[in-house]
Every structure is written in C-alpha cells, then in structure tokens.
Amino acid sequence: MSQPLESADHRDFRHLVRDFARAEVAPHVAQWDRDHHFPVDVVQKMGDLGFFGLTAPEELGGVGSDFTSLCIAIEELGRVDQSIGITLEAGVGLGINPILTFGTQEQKERWLPDLIAGRRLAGFGLTEPGAGSDAGATRTKAVLDGEEWVVDGAKQFITNSGSEITSLVTVTARTGTRENGSAEISTITIPAGTPGFVAGPSYDKLGWHISDTHPLTFDGVRVPADHLLGERGRGYAQFLATLDDGRIAIAALAVGCIQACLDLCVEYSGQRTTFGKPIGAKQGVAFQVADLATMAEVGRAMTYRAAALKDAGVTGPDLKQAASIAKLYTSEAAVTATRIATQVFGGYGFMEEYPVARFYRDAKILEIGEGTSEVQRMLIARGLGLPVE
Numbered sequence: 229m230s231q232p233l234e235s236a237d238h239r240d241f242r243h244l245v246r247d248f249a250r251a252e253v254a255p256h257v258a259q260w261d262r263d264h265h266f267p268v269d270v271v272q273k274m275g276d277l278g279f280f281g282l283t284a285p286e287e288l289g290g291v292g293s294d295f296t297s298l299c300i301a302i303e304e305l306g307r308v309d310q311s312i313g314i315t316l317e318a319g320v321g322l323g324i325n326p327i328l329t330f331g332t333q334e335q336k337e338r339w340l341p342d343l344i345a346g347r348r349l350a351g352f353g354l355t356e357p358g359a360g361s362d363a364g365a366t367r368t369k370a371v372l373d374g375e376e377w378v379v380d381g382a383k384q385f386i387t388n389s390g391s392e393i394t395s396l397v398t399v400t401a402r403t404g405t406r407e408n409g410s411a412e413i414s415t416i417t418i419p420a421g422t423p424g425f426v427a428g429p430s431y432d433k434l435g436w437h438i439s440d441t442h443p444l445t446f447d448g449v450r451v452p453a454d455h456l457l458g459e460r461g462r463g464y465a466q467f468l469a470t471l472d473d474g475r476i477a478i479a480a481l482a483v484g485c486i487q488a489c490l491d492l493c494v495e496y497s498g499q500r501t502t503f504g505k506p507i508g509a510k511q512g513v514a515f516q517v518a519d520l521a522t523m524a525e526v527g528r529a530m531t532y533r534a535a536a537l538k539d540a541g542v543t544g545p546d547l548k549q550a551a552s553i554a555k556l557y558t559s560e561a562a563v564t565a566t567r568i569a570t571q572v573f574g575g576y577g578f579m580e581e582y583p584v585a586r587f588y589r590d591a592k593i594l595e596i597g598e599g600t601s602e603v604q605r606m607l608i609a610r611g612l613g614l615p616v617e
C-alpha cells in the first residue's frame with residue numbers, strides 16, 4: 229500500500245486499527261461469515277479502544293478526535309472484513325451522531341455514554357417498505373398523546389437494530405401535515421424493549437453476514453415526549469445531514485474493500501503459476517492488478533479530501549458534493565475491484581474458502597446503502613445546477 233499523506237498521529241492510529249483487525253477479526257471472520265454470527269465481544273473490544281467515541285467529545289467519554297480518524301478506522305476494519313467496518317460506521321454515523329448532533333444535553337448524557345463506550349449499539353430507522361430513496365414518503369407516524377408519543381409503523385433493513393446490545397433506534401416519523409399538504413417529519417428515539425417495538429428476525433442477506441440487520445415494527449409504541457430528537461418537523465433536514473457524513477464513511481469502507489482486493493491479488497499473482505511462470509508475469513493479469521492499485525489511490529484521495537473538508541468545518545453544498553462523489557466513485561470501484569479480484573483468483577476465487585468470494589458478495593451493498601448510485605448521480609447533477617428530478 230502506498231503511503232497516504234496523513235499526519236503522524238493518523239498514521240499511528242491506522243497501524244493500531246490494522247493490528248487490531250489482523251489479531252481480533254481476521255482469524256475468525258470466515259467462520260463468523262458462514263455462521264452469520266454477530267461478534268458482540270469484538271464490538272465491545274472496539275469500544276474499549278475508543279473506536280465508537282472517535283468523534284465524540286471527551287466529556288461524554290469520547291476521544292475528541294476527528295472525522296478523518298473515523299474514516300481510517302472504518303477503512304482498516306473494512307480491509308479485513310466489510311461487516312465489521314459497517315458495524316462501526318453505522319454505530320457512529322447512524323447510532324451516535326444523530327443524538328450527538330441534534331440531542332439536548334440531557335439526551336446526550338442519558339444515551340451516549342454506553343454507545344460511545346461500545347457497550348451498547350443504536351440504529352437509525354429511515355427506510356420503510358415504501359420509502360427508501362424516496363425517504364420523504366415515510367408512513368410511520370407519531371402522535372402526541374398528552375406527555376407521550378404514540379408510534380405506529382414499520383422500518384426495514386435497519387443496521388445494528390436488533391443485536392443483544394442494541395439499546396435504541398432513532399426513527400423518522402410523520403408527526404403532522406404542513407399547510408402546503410406535505411408531511412411534517414420528526415425524529416424520535418425508541419429504546420429497545422419498549423412494548424410494541426419488535427425487531428424481526430435477521431435478514432438472510434447476500435453479503436454483510438456478520439452485520440446485524442432487521443425489520444422493525446411499531447405497534448402503539450409509547451415513549452415520553454422528551455424522546456423527540458431536535459426540533460419537531462426537522463426530521464427531513466436531520467437525516468439529510470446525517471447521510472452526508474455517512475456517505476464519506478461508506479466511501480472509506482469501500483476503499484478498504486478495494487485495498488483488500490489489491491493486497492490479495494498482489495500476493496496471489498506472485499504465487500500462482502501457469503505456463504511455468506507466476507500469473508503476475510502475464511500482462512493480462514498484471515494490468516488488472518495495476519487497475520486495482522489505481523482505484524485504491526483515487527478512491528482514498530477522494531475520501532480523505534471529503535473527510536478533511538468535514539474536519540475543516542465545511543458544510544452545505546461543497547461537503548455534499550464531495551461526499552456524493554466519493555461515495556459514488558468508491559462504491560462502484562469496489563464492485564469492479566471485487567470482480568477483478570475474483571477473476572485473478574480464477575476458480576479459487578469462486579470458493580468461499582478464499583476471502584475474495586466474501587468481498588465479492590459484500591461489495592454490492594456499497595452501491596445501495598446510504599443512497600444508491602442513482603441517487604448520488606442525481607445529487608451530483610443537482611449540485612451542478614442541473615434541473616434533474
């Protein structure tokens with residue numbers, strides 16, 4: 229791997245995460261993937277090392293570091309296993325950040341210390357059976373009844389939402405109708421175990437077998453009025469802001485996937501011999517590996533530029549554009565990279581005993597989660613001033 233231009237602190241941190249992933253994740257990951265096992269103990273070790281608190285302030289138990297560090301952690305974990313990478317990405321980006329960004333001091337003190345320490349996890353429920361890309365079409369509704377919200381509806385595909393250490397999910401819900409007829413959407417936090425809130429069985433997914441994903445139903449769920457997160461009616465703006473950061477973090481996960489493909493192919497093409505020479509001596513193979521290195525470099529540059537903008541306090545259109553471009557490029561490059569890696573491994577690449585098969589299955593969701601490639605293209609085109617619908 230070529231040396232990224234990063235500070236000595238970032239470099240040291242990268243090595244710490246890399247060592248952790250090699251020691252604690254790599255030896256077990258194939259078995260966990262086969263068993264669809266969510267390794268709570270590893271999540272909690274990540275918590276002990278401060279990974280979940282990287283961007284949280286020290287007074288809440290966080291590390292008070294920067295967004296770049298979070299991206300480094302996600303990339304290095306994702307280089308060993310994408311599910312472990314997404315568990316951290318969603319734990320911070322979707323679990324902690326909405327409360328950290330929009331919560332009151334009292335809400336932060338109530339919910340965040342356990343999440344920041346990695347003792348518990350939280351999910352963010354935006355997607356519904358009829359509302360994914362069109363997230364404003366949310367049907368889940370919340371009605372204020374005295375001092376309580378009564379929530380009814382359903383969410384689907386929600387990460388970290390039903391594990392044995394999940395403490396809550398934050399959901400978007402319609403809390404009324406505006407004068408112009410559009411939905412008023414607000415964000416409400418629902419603790420696990422609240423009567424009427426059920427996390428259904430884990431999905432049988434193509435990839436991300438080690439990640440925790442559930443459908444959720446809410447049937448007359450009652451939570452105190454102070455579980456409203458931020459201002460009533462600001463839910464739409466809140467999730468848009470949440471997704472900007474999330475897209476940069478997903479780009480970091482995709483860079484980890486591309487780098488893994490590169491690592492595996494460099495090693496394999498030096499070992500595997502055909503026609504009396506290593507396959508790396510054939511241009512047809514070597515050029516594909518060179519393409520992997522190029523994708524890793526370009527993807528890393530875009531991702532850490534977007535992270536640096538975020539760390540510099542840039543918000544609004546410039547950050548959105550950088551986040552969408554990084555997410556679009558890296559997720560599509562990761563899918564291409566896993567296809568190339570599987571090809572370089574030949575028939576062995578199709579066998580589950582080789583990690584390229586797992587990366588091949590895991591990569592596809594990168595083009596779908598936190599805004600599909602089509603949605604990113606739509607946002608990028610709009611950012612250019614085009615009147616695309």
Ligand SMILES: Cc1cc2nc3c(=O)[nH]c(=O)nc-3n(C[C@H](O)[C@H](O)[C@H](O)COP(=O)(O)OP(=O)(O)OC[C@H]3O[C@@H](n4cnc5c(N)ncnc54)[C@H](O)[C@@H]3O)c2cc1C
Nearest residue numbers: 352353354355360361362385386387596597598599600602
């Ligand atoms: C494993 C996994 C984990 C997830 N985790 C979470 C989570 O933690 N929280 C959460 O809220 N959601 C989560 N999701 C949901 C994910 O964000 C959505 O699946 C995604 O946003 C797409 O929504 P959809 O599935 O409803 O597809 P749809 O919106 O129905 O899209 C179907 C197709 O139509 C295309 N399309 C839709 N609208 C347009 C348009 N205007 N222009 C062009 N093309 C368009 C899409 O790009 C796509 O190709 C997760 C999904 C998965 C699979």
